[in-house]
Amino acid sequence: MELLQPVPGGTNDTTPPTAPAGLTASGTTAGGTNLSWTASTDDVGVSGYDILRAPGATGGTFAQAGTSATTSFSDTGLTPSTTYRYQVRARDAAGNLSPVSDTVQVTTSGGGTTGACTATPTVQTQWGTGYVIQPLTVTNTSTSTINGWTVTFTLPAGHTLTGSWNATVTTSGQTVTARSMSFNGTLAPGAGTTSLGFQAGRPGGDTALPSGYACTSP
Structure with a gap:
């Protein structure tokens, strides 16, 4: 009886690839x-x-x-x-x-989406009377390069901003406005900057964190 030989690369191949x-x-x-x-x-x-x-x-x-x-x-x-x-x-x-x-x-980011960019906070550390948000990532979500951004967010009642870096920051009541600087305002489509951050104080026992992050670009 003649035995059929497997055809290389044919349907006799039953060995699966390795997992990615x-x-x-x-x-x-x-x-x-x-x-x-x-x-x-x-x-x-x-x-x-x-x-x-x-x-x-x-x-x-x-x-x-x-x-x-x-x-x-x-x-x-x-x-x-x-x-x-x-x-x-x-x-x-x-x-x-x-x-x-x-x-x-x-x-996916969201909630801080307006205009051509997003603002996504990361809590680096927190303790009973304060916390650090670092990075506050700003990402260009448009299809063209942006040349500057403005991020706003709201501090909970009783919280105060005690420090910030890599942005020009102003406060009005509990609203914080952070504007880009010369070295981190230009972002290509899909690019982001993780240089922005801030520190805030809060009453002891209060576990609330800032909210309402929004980003706009000229």
Whole structure:
């Protein structure tokens, strides 16, 4: 009896690619994020990658959000102020699918969106009578370069601004206005600056934090 030999690269290939590694997200804005990862390996060759997305920090179902022939992908059309989780898997020419990569989580900016930029605060540290917001990230969300920005936010009642850096800052009541300086006001589309920050004092036992962050550009 004549034995049939496997055809190289044919349907007899049942070995899946290795899982993509090192999945990271960067440049997250109110409406999108950029993903990148390390290439998978395969005995025949990887033909592409499936990008999977699930809503929320937990639960939800991962569904395909797109494909890529390279080791990067830009996901757009996202909802502001929303958390998403991503995984990536590889495909080979025979249709074998790799295990999924590790999961990366992103939260789109929002609430501080007006004009052509966003302002996203990060609490660096806090204690009973004060806190530091660093960085207060300003991101250009328009399709053209901006040459200056203004961020406003509201301090809770009883809070006072005790220091700030890398912005020209004024206060009126509880409203704080921070304007760009010569070295951090020009931002290309999608670019951001993390140089801005401030420190504030508050009554002991008060755990409130500033709110109403908004960014505008001339």
